[in-house]
Amino acid sequence: MPLAMMDEIIGPTRATGRGVGAFNVIGIEHAEAIVTGAQAAGAPVVLQISENCAAYHGALEPIARACLSIARSATVPVAVHLDHATSADLVQAAARLGLGSAMYDASGLPYQENVRATADVARWCHGRGLWVEGELGEIGGKNGVHSPRARTRPDEAARYVAATGVDALAVAVGSSHAMLTRDAALDIGLIASIHRAVSVPLVLHGSSGVPDRDLAAAIRAGITKINIATQLNKVFTAAIRDCLAGDAAMVDPRRYGSAGRDAIAPEVARLLSVISVGNVGQEGPPEPAAELSRDGRRRR
Numbered sequence: 001m002p003l004a005m006m007d008e009i010i011g012p013t014r015a016t017g018r019g020v021g022a023f024n025v026i027g028i029e030h031a032e033a034i035v036t037g038a039q040a041a042g043a044p045v046v047l048q049i050s051e052n053c054a055a056y057h058g059a060l061e062p063i064a065r066a067c068l069s070i071a072r073s074a075t076v077p078v079a080v081h082l083d084h085a086t087s088a089d090l091v092q093a094a095a096r097l098g099l100g101s102a103m104y105d106a107s108g109l110p111y112q113e114n115v116r117a118t119a120d121v122a123r124w125c126h127g128r129g130l131w132v133e134g135e136l137g138e139i140g141g142k143n144g145v146h147s148p149r150a151r152t153r154p155d156e157a158a159r160y161v162a163a164t165g166v167d168a169l170a171v172a173v174g175s176s177h178a179m180l181t182r183d184a185a186l187d188i189g190l191i192a193s194i195h196r197a198v199s200v201p202l203v204l205h206g207s208s209g210v211p212d213r214d215l216a217a218a219i220r221a222g223i224t225k226i227n228i229a230t231q232l233n234k235v236f237t238a239a240i241r242d243c244l245a246g247d248a249a250m251v252d253p254r255r256y257g258s259a260g261r262d263a264i265a266p267e268v269a270r271l272l273s274v275i276s277v278g279n280v281g282q283e284g285p286p287e288p289a290a291e292l293s294r295d296g297r298r299r300r
């Protein structure tokens, strides 16, 4: 059951009207903690490696191999996915390394060029069994498609999916990347309209800024894949900051590294209880950093 293809996770989940949690990896501690959290929740999960993360490590291969290895020994299905690749070469590198899916992000290009480039990548990927996520960036504005004011038009989304052949579509419905607060206002009616117009699964990027109740509502309205990065970085960094602040003599990275890792796992399990189970009765604290700092202290 361990390393899974994206459609093996997305397909059955979507059929039951639930969501799939896709969490961004930074280092190996993130990957370990995300899988630990998914196992605790008893839910499948997606480990995502962004182009920026690959650049941080100098190459895709080291972090991709770590994620694949962790996925293979998991007790829940785990897919390893390339996130926000703007380079077709990186998508090909992902395929060579054994990743089963990729998001190709041509949203910075004008519509016709986005369609052409994404269709080329999708054709190449489908020839090798890879699942492809695309993004429609027409409405962009200064911050691109993930500006909180950007909106995907249902008719254009349907044309884009038909023209590119993508297996999933990232949509602009009110969320925004890298939000530190969880107060984004999603356009739930628009999600439902896009869902009616588009046959492939829909992906919500920038989900860290979306409160639990709205995540559940977005899934009910038709979102399947929920991408979360910043929220895990917040709890990871808060736990490490707290750990180091409490002990000026601490030098062993395993000590503060494990504090960060131990903080991510329960947050993943909690988010998956919302995303995969639809449980919104345990909304996280408004300022999770404080809560998790206390957790971190308890664990040491």
Ligand SMILES: [Zn+2]
Binding pocket: 084, 177, 205, 206, 227
């Ligand atoms: Zn994104």
